[in-house]
Amino acid sequence: MDHTTRAVLAQRQVADAPGEVPAFAPLLEGLDLAGAVVTADALQTHPQAAEFLVDSKQAHYLLCVKANQPTLLDRCARLPWHRVPVLDRTCDRGHGRVELRTLKAVTVHHVGFPHAAQVVQVTRKTRELRTRRWRTVTIYAITSLTFAQASPARLADLLRGHWAIENGLHYARDTAFAEDASQVRTGAGPHVMACLRNLAIGVLCRAGPVNLAAALRHHARDPAGPLATLGISLG
Numbered sequence: 001m002d003h004t005t006r007a008v009l010a011q012r013q014v015a016d017a018p019g020e021v022p023a024f025a026p027l028l029e030g031l032d033l034a035g036a037v038v039t040a041d042a043l044q045t046h047p048q049a050a051e052f053l054v055d056s057k058q059a060h061y062l063l064c065v066k067a068n069q070p071t072l073l074d075r076c077a078r079l080p081w082h083r084v085p086v087l088d089r090t091c092d093r094g095h096g097r098v099e100l101r102t103l104k105a106v107t108v109h110h111v112g113f114p115h116a117a118q119v120v121q122v123t124r125k126t127r128e129l130r131t132r133r134w135r136t137v138t139i140y141a142i143t144s145l146t147f148a149q150a151s152p153a154r155l156a157d158l159l160r161g162h163w164a165i166e167n168g169l170h171y172a173r174d175t176a177f178a179e180d181a182s183q184v185r186t187g188a189g190p191h192v193m194a195c196l197r198n199l200a201i202g203v204l205c206r207a208g209p210v211n212l213a214a215a216l217r218h219h220a221r222d223p224a225g226p227l228a229t230l231g232i233s234l235g
Contacts, residue, residue, distance in 0.1 A: 028053075084121075096130075100126075
């Protein structure tokens, strides 16, 4: 998904989560990614993915680091974060909660991961509006972008853009389109329906800031509305 437009650029149907790892390179093979920054969940944080992006696609990566790469996670966590100042702060309020985020970044040279230039630590503190209790989560990410290529604010924007894939695409497909309740489960049906949902979300978001549920109701009332949004005139 393109972070800015929320347009889905490519998709592949896989049987389960482990099937996502070998599908990573084939999914992106047909895209021109030269100079682009590719973000991905920790499931894809493998040396092969990093080498594919940098060496084959001339792209950069920003990958989350979690327990599926225990050695890399330990190296990231053991960096002297207590001596690193906070370089970026953000505060968001919505969906019934407040979220505070702080970001630190360290330049690295020998962390044992291909083309790694910086390691990022993000501390997220969240509080439900109806409570006073804060929940703190610390996550790590690794990137091929040097400090000169990506400031801390830029890294924070990229991470927020990546989290929007879950919040702005997958969550929207489930809530606005009731995808999880769909009875289409065999053959190419799930793949086709996912394409159509992605297309609708991308078109509506490209038209401007939008509440998807309200936009779907608006377009459902007028058959000419979807055509107008797509720029198609009935003459």
